[in-house]
Amino acid sequence: MTRPRFSTLRRGALALGASLLLAGAAWAQEKVIFQVSDADPAKWNLTFNNINNVQKDLGADKVQIEVVAYGPGIGMLKLDSSVANRVADAMGKGVQVVACENTLTAQKLTRADMLSNISYVPAGVVELMRKQQQGWAYIRP
Amino acid sequence: MTRPRFSTLRRGALALGASLLLAGAAWAQEKVIFQVSDADPAKWNLTFNNINNVQKDLGADKVQIEVVAYGPGIGMLKLDSSVANRVADAMGKGVQVVACENTLTAQKLTRADMLSNISYVPAGVVELMRKQQQGWAYIRP
Amino acid sequence: MTRPRFSTLRRGALALGASLLLAGAAWAQEKVIFQVSDADPAKWNLTFNNINNVQKDLGADKVQIEVVAYGPGIGMLKLDSSVANRVADAMGKGVQVVACENTLTAQKLTRADMLSNISYVPAGVVELMRKQQQGWAYIRP
Numbered sequence: 381m382t383r384p385r386f387s388t389l390r391r392g393a394l395a396l397g398a399s400l401l402l403a404g405a406a407w408a409q410e411k412v413i414f415q416v417s418d419a420d421p422a423k424w425n426l427t428f429n430n431i432n433n434v435q436k437d438l439g440a441d442k443v444q445i446e447v448v449a450y451g452p453g454i455g456m457l458k459l460d461s462s463v464a465n466r467v468a469d470a471m472g473k474g475v476q477v478v479a480c481e482n483t484l485t486a487q488k489l490t491r492a493d494m495l496s497n498i499s500y501v502p503a504g505v506v507e508l509m510r511k512q513q514q515g516w517a518y519i520r521p
Numbered sequence: 522m523t524r525p526r527f528s529t530l531r532r533g534a535l536a537l538g539a540s541l542l543l544a545g546a547a548w549a550q551e552k553v554i555f556q557v558s559d560a561d562p563a564k565w566n567l568t569f570n571n572i573n574n575v576q577k578d579l580g581a582d583k584v585q586i587e588v589v590a591y592g593p594g595i596g597m598l599k600l601d602s603s604v605a606n607r608v609a610d611a612m613g614k615g616v617q618v619v620a621c622e623n624t625l626t627a628q629k630l631t632r633a634d635m636l637s638n639i640s641y642v643p644a645g646v647v648e649l650m651r652k653q654q655q656g657w658a659y660i661r662p
Numbered sequence: 663m664t665r666p667r668f669s670t671l672r673r674g675a676l677a678l679g680a681s682l683l684l685a686g687a688a689w690a691q692e693k694v695i696f697q698v699s700d701a702d703p704a705k706w707n708l709t710f711n712n713i714n715n716v717q718k719d720l721g722a723d724k725v726q727i728e729v730v731a732y733g734p735g736i737g738m739l740k741l742d743s744s745v746a747n748r749v750a751d752a753m754g755k756g757v758q759v760v761a762c763e764n765t766l767t768a769q770k771l772t773r774a775d776m777l778s779n780i781s782y783v784p785a786g787v788v789e790l791m792r793k794q795q796q797g798w799a800y801i802r803p
Contacts, residue, residue, distance in 0.1 A: 405681040412791050417567065417662055419618040425734050428700065433764045436783040446531050451567050482574045503578040509658040517791040520661045520802045521699055521733070558708065558803055592708050592803070623715045644719040646712040648693050650799040661802045
């Protein structure tokens with residue numbers, strides 16, 4: 381009589397243990413999101429220096445990197461950006477580069493004004509919140 | 522003989538599972554704390570733009586938002602603040618706005634020098650630490 | 663027959679419970695990492711004001727504090743730093759102060775150019791990521 385219950389309980393314990401391990405692994409994986417909210421090309425360059433160092437230190441395939449530009453930082457992703465080459469280079473190395481659509485609307489910009497191949501999120505600040513809640517580290521250069 | 526032990530163990534497993542679910546839910550709830558530590562009205566406005574976007578995107582009743590002003594950022598909450606209307610507007614929409622008492626002391630300010638209805642914490646930086654440890658996202662505009 | 667399995671399972675549950683408690687305790691312990699990446703002595707002073715307030719509020723022996731200087735912030739730790747006394751004072755009170763070796767290389771600095779007794783990490787930004795993943799709060803003054 382007790383054997384089936386035992387194995388049910390044991391299966392439950394194993395499932396719980398496995399979930400905890402998976403959650404732990406997902407948390408431990410290297411993930412970092414960079415906030416660019418200053419209209420300062422020196423900050424944009426610092427961000428890409430940071431990204432290069434992260435990829436050099438951890439291996440570009442071992443770490444997920446995202447850059448969110450919003451507010452006064454949106455200029456980093458406009459067609460006339462002084463760091464357009466660095467944006468393209470980072471994307472070529474697997475970095476996710478996203479612009480905030482709220483900022484585009486506020487500054488009367490359209491996607492035609494922006495660098496090609498970048499991604500978009502409805503609200504940059506919500507993206508930064510969500511990623512932190514999913515265990516991403518946050519860096520504000 | 523084994524039955525009572527079995528159910529004790531099962532109750533323990535259920536209680537553990539329930540605790541984990543509650544902990545997960547508390548973590549998943551949307552909570553964000555903004556740091557204002559620059560004496561720069563453009564940063565103050567960016568902070569309130571950010572807050573508007575968070576409330577628009579997630580629903581004002583679905584997200585807890587706190588703004589902590591300290592150090593050079595304390596001017597945002599003084600009586601002569603250029604963004605006094607935005608502070609009042611945010612508080613009216615449920616945003617918690619707090620000033621750092623250490624900063625008041627250091628700058629020889631009293632509560633009579635500050636906007637009414639705001640809240641206070643002994644140390645703004647400790648508030649920012651504590652909230653992060655409780656699962657709040659951190660945004661430094 | 664069932665008794666040995668029972669106690670194995672119970673030992674497993676106790677071990678899991680103990681691990682969760684330890685993980686919780688490690689997370690709850692007060693730990694904070696400060697990022698210094700601006701070439702702005704006012705920011706350096708603000709950082710040390712923040713640190714003083716954290717130690718005053720929580721007790722210097724109750725909180726682990728680390729300061730990472732990198733990029734344009736590296737000047738805070740050079741021999742001619744305008745806050746050399748505050749760096750020494752913080753280290754004397756148990757604060758870990760670290761410089762980014764990538765930044766030293768990029769700016770053609772050696773350890774002989776830096777304040778004595780500070781520590782070094784290969785990449786400041788990776789240090790900031792790692793500590794966040796280990797449950798440290800992040801403050802960017």
